[in-house]
Amino acid sequence: MYAVEVSDHIMIAHSFKGEVFGPAQALHGATFTVAVAFMSETLDQNGIVVDIGCAIDVLKATLKVVNYKNLDEIPQFNGVNTTTEWLTRWVFDQFAAAVKADKLGRAPREIFALRVTVGESPNARGWYEAPLW
């Protein structure tokens, strides 16, 4: 199995609802590093998994929706705790759609899975990995 991963980062504010979050119930923020990995059983005729240029473009477009924002005020995130784990899935869903819309420069069915890793600090990170089909 081959994989290629690209990464970027965002700087956001948010708060969490639930006693389990302790001091993180207050409005605070994070620099999140976000890495997206594409899995394929084969390389294409150019010797690549996906077009890295496309991957970076989709990543920038995806992150622009949340970068420099207070996630508590984004209507589509209303009522959810935008935890590190939840964000891995949100980014995954954007990329799953992008792959299926043929935006990665690779036949969609040839990318069989994605993994999205979000780092919140030097000591904590989360990821979501799932097949696409």
Next chain:
Amino acid sequence: MYAVEVSDHIMIAHSFKGEVFGPAQALHGATFTVAVAFMSETLDQNGIVVDIGCAIDVLKATLKVVNYKNLDEIPQFNGVNTTTEWLTRWVFDQFAAAVKADKLGRAPREIFALRVTVGESPNARGWYEAPLW
């Protein structure tokens, strides 16, 4: 599959028995970075895999047993080579017990696997990953 990983470090002395270890047969030491990842198919109602605060507490309690120690003199490690690989498994076993004892703030059966990664230097690390059930 969702995962959350927390990390910390320890500073220990030890020696190895066996010609395969070359100069590492002598008493030497290491700063080991230790990361523990929890895998779950779903997020709980708070949007998390485990309570990160609990995970950090269990990690600190686990590492306290070995931190600032000569592992050669810990009775329960008597007769074993406390290699990086062996330590990944030892930490795994402590966390497997902690999950089953419901110390991570998540229903034990909802955490299906763990991965423990131990880094010994910028150029070498090991990990142990296994299902819990």
Next chain:
Amino acid sequence: MYAVEVSDHIMIAHSFKGEVFGPAQALHGATFTVAVAFMSETLDQNGIVVDIGCAIDVLKATLKVVNYKNLDEIPQFNGVNTTTEWLTRWVFDQFAAAVKADKLGRAPREIFALRVTVGESPNARGWYEAPLW
């Protein structure tokens, strides 16, 4: 010249006033890594610059004031842009006072300077360095 540096991190929200900040004028946030270095011409009789345990304690106490907070709502920061650069100086001032109050386990006059480094992302950081006397 000898130096010892310890580091930790915080997760905060804030916003900036001024067109120069572009999208960062909106409420957003950051994971800031914070490192504090102590400079001395000599080691003490124990062979150290400062007591690292004390340094970590003062760092935790200093960062607790801002960690998991919206810096825009901290009264003492009223009317200032809490930029990365500004924070380096704020942390510096807390440590300058701590050194002079003899909280680092070293005769204050033997620590001649401090440097505080704050990282805001993988691609940007700031620092403030100055003599203490």
Next chain:
Amino acid sequence: MYAVEVSDHIMIAHSFKGEVFGPAQALHGATFTVAVAFMSETLDQNGIVVDIGCAIDVLKATLKVVNYKNLDEIPQFNGVNTTTEWLTRWVFDQFAAAVKADKLGRAPREIFALRVTVGESPNARGWYEAPLW
């Protein structure tokens, strides 16, 4: 499952054929970090996955073939795009042969899989992972 991973780096020149590569069609270069992970279900009687000394030796010998070279001029790479992904597989193949030739200090059949990770920049990397048998 246990794994041990060792890493090193190379500094090479190369160019790519295909419009998908944009500016990377020109002769350019890279510092590639190369990490090789060995997977085993068990530790041997010494408490290790493989002999790390052997692993480092095989890695150095493998990378020597390409280090400080223009990959476009290596006859055995003629006609291929030596992409990050392609290199992960080339290194994998060298190590698969080395394991089977019993050069890792571990019974070959006890190493069930390898993963080779190649980093090209702080923001992009690739890996190849496959069973050996």
Next chain:
Amino acid sequence: MYAVEVSDHIMIAHSFKGEVFGPAQALHGATFTVAVAFMSETLDQNGIVVDIGCAIDVLKATLKVVNYKNLDEIPQFNGVNTTTEWLTRWVFDQFAAAVKADKLGRAPREIFALRVTVGESPNARGWYEAPLW
């Protein structure tokens, strides 16, 4: 003294003339991380050293001249060994000119020095630091 530093990277090919370079006399390449630090005694009225957006723009424009290139074929570099150290100075000179041309969003005379750091591998880097006036 305040400093702010931004960083990026390039992927280039080059070769060196001189026996001291050993195998690096052959055409090879590097991923160079490039960080530029701006020093100032004071913050401006916005609480910043320079406009980070401007700093990133100048860095991108500077690196575009060399990124994805064979440095041996850049006419202005003719006859020089484009070593890591030499590159630190070349980038410094571009930024010294940019500061003096008032492209950093800060009164030129208020930036008293620059430091450019170029990393060539996990184990080696160089820097050039000098006053501007």
Next chain:
Amino acid sequence: MYAVEVSDHIMIAHSFKGEVFGPAQALHGATFTVAVAFMSETLDQNGIVVDIGCAIDVLKATLKVVNYKNLDEIPQFNGVNTTTEWLTRWVFDQFAAAVKADKLGRAPREIFALRVTVGESPNARGWYEAPLW
């Protein structure tokens, strides 16, 4: 001012005498990353500060004296606390001698200062910097 820095690591055991060290009074250990920087006002005719190959050789020879050792049992370290800070100076002294013995491929007087940085964990490091003449 130009600088070039090379780095490596060691894995050692040691203990400290003095209540200030708390649990580190017991025999423990560390993976120490060790970086040595050479400062010069000019580049030589090859465009370098020092011969990096020589620098790496001297670093390996220096570290071999302590690598995989219990520093408490090295006769020349008898009676000293081999703290991170103390080690920065010990390595500095070895390199100061090597520069003066013309082992770095550069006229000794053209290297005006050295800085040795020793990292003990992700959160703590020390350095020693001084002129050579």
